[in-house]
Amino acid sequence: MKNPERRLNVISSAPPASVSVTVPARLHLGFLDLNGGLGRKFGSIGLAISGLRTQVTITRAAQTRVEGPDADRAQRHLDAMRDRLSLATGHHAKVNEAIPVHAGLGSGTQLALGVAWGVRALHKLRQNPEGDAVLLGRGARSGIGAGVFYGGGLVVDGGRGEQTRMPPIVGRAFFPEHWRIVVLLDPKRQGIHGADEIDAFSRLAPMAADAAAHLCRLVLMKVLPAVAEADLISFGSAITELQARLGDYFAPAQGGERFSSPDVAAVLRHLETQGACGIGQSSWGPTVFALLESPTAAQGFADQMQQQLGSDYRLAIAQPNNTGAIITRSEHA
DSSP, rough: OOHHHHHHHOOOSSSSOOOOOOOOEEEEEEEEEEOOSSOOBBEEEEEEEEEEEEEEEEEESSOOOSSSHHHHHHHHHHHHHHHTTSSEEEEEEEEEEEEOOTTTSSSHHHHHHHHHHHHHHHOOOOOOHHHHHTTOOOOOOHHHHHHHTTSEEEEEEOOOOOOSSSEEEEEEEEEETTTTEEEETTTTTTOOOHHHHHHHHHHHHOOOOOHHHHHHHHHIIHHHHHHTOOHHHHHHHHHHHHHHHHHHHHHHGGGGGGGSSSSHHHHHHHHHHOOOOOEEEEEESOOOEEESSHHHHHHHHHHHOOOOOOOEHHHHHHHOOOOOEEEESSSSS
């Protein structure tokens, strides 16, 4: 990450009356090293996507009040920021849009950082991305959420060492903007999260060192060069392989399945047979995705899939997001 604090400083002469922060969802494409033999563990790769987003508007108020979807979490973040910054005023926050929760799209991190950024901007305070993420309990294993928040694109983080506060961003690539991602959401399910997620990680044996080495090589020597050369076939095949190897590793925590459920696995197999250039599950799911080479191809693919899947799944055609979060300041509350 290239000095995000400097880039995000608030420099206007007067405090704004309100701020709105719009944050893209992210796909967590996989971990790199679940062995940890080199002194660092996890490491991950992810992608910011447009179309699914969180947007929160914050103003000063006598009493703190939050409305909209995911309001309880937003309230906790507001209270934590107010205590940390010793602010005398309360706040009114309205969550205008919210990324679906526990769907593998980074809803928790994006909401937390959106609130933190908005509060600091409202009071003309210097941004502290790493400190706020730690304060609000983000980045326990992956730095991808914070990485896409502060810049978008395809992001790689370097995992956690003994002294790590937030996994550092060690690579960022501009994702070809004509590529599309068809995202399938299952409103009836949620991915593993909270205490269940902690328990799942604790029960998994360390990944074999040679398996972790192959994942790292796959990302460095195939995924990243394919993005640089806009080679979707190579990129998609590498992501599909990454997902398959990680899915097999996580299978004991997913009922013996490569993906979060037999239904998800069946959907992914179907996506692959229908011409997707790459497929996968974001984080613990249940959200799955397919990579397509153009808007036209993605629309035709999505239309066909919607007819075949019916109303059980929600489909969205996402563009890559190469900018990250956007803040809008207003002089009027």
